[in-house]
Amino acid sequence: MTQLQRPFNFSAGPAALPEEVLQTAAAEMLDWHGSGLGVMEMSHRGAEFIAIYEKAERDLRTLLAVPSDYRILFMQGGGIGENAIVPLNLSRGAAVDFVLTGSWSQKSHKEAGKYAHSQIAASAEASGFTAIPDPATWQVNQKAAYLHICSNETIHGVEFQELPDLKALGADIPLVIDCSSHIASRTIDWSRVGLAFAGAQKNLGPAGLTIVIVREDLIGHALPICPSAFNYELVAKNDSMYNTPPTWGIYVAGLVFDWVLRQQEGSLTGLAAIEARNIRQASRLYDFLDASSFYQNRVQPAARSRMNIPFFLTDESRNAEFLAGAKARGLLQLKGHKSVGGMRASLYNAMSDAGVEALIAYLQEFEKTSA
Structure with a gap:
């Protein structure tokens, strides 16, 4: 396809998309693959959209080497929504731990406190969030339901170059990562991760889609107050279609997954x-x-x-x-x-x-x- 002469967009999100993806989406806006329908007009339960959804899920699993015992959920609410949805599904009434490395982990810690006893295992606030606390210094609660990190802090520009090994720290609890602003930019060590979530609008697609990748044994423990549309068990059982999913976002993200897989x-x-x-x-x-x-x-x-x-x-x-x-x-x-x-x-x-x-x-x- 002909590449357009466009400005260079350094936005932190919603962010730039590959030109090839934008051109494909534009070309298919009125008619997806001869169906006579644009993707935004399709029934999410129709054969056309199911084909789009299944390819997107399959390509993302391949792209990130997601193990078979993890479910990929296409949800709504963004990263901020997941700050509430995660404790609603995983806290089981227990305390939850946070490592604070910037604004987003701070927001996550505060929001989780509405649904669980949210505590700080380590914080880099004293450094002005210019570093990551040495994991050897973390005060991890061995009985916490999980430990949450933001693996890339969009505002402060801080990134975990290696995910922490909680078992090496003597904590056999799940690691939750908010990887919104660097998902699909590097590999993920799934042996260290129980759940990863990401808003799509920074590196995967348009705003409105949220990706959740969660280990199956962590599904099915939602608090009674958890809204049905945010209950991972219901979302998983219905293949992300318990409610109408963000169909356009899934379609564009699928184009991005395919684009990344073809890069050399x-x-x-x-x-x-x-x-x-x-x-x-x-x-x-x-x-x-x-x-x-x-x-x-x-x-x-x-x-x-x-x-x-x-x-x-x-x-x-x-x-x-x-x-x-x-x-x-x-x-x-x-x-x-x-x-x-x-x-x-x-x-x-x-x-x-x-x-x-x-x-x-x-x-x-x-x-x-x-x-």
């Missing part, structure tokens, strides 16, 4: 190719920032996110000028989150090498003209 980077394919590309792009931008005295990234190198790279101008009075210049050059959505300020470049899977190089070229230009 040298001899690498699929997720391995995407991960190699992400490492290269993030390293390129971090290396530039580290070498500059005009910009700074405050996250400790061992905890730096590949997906979300916050940075600050040493003279923040020039932020508005910087953003205006970036927009004029087709570099969009670089403003940092309002809670931390500064700038943020999100390098999700759809970001091209050309986009990263264009950003670095502008950073060099702005620094030079500001000298």
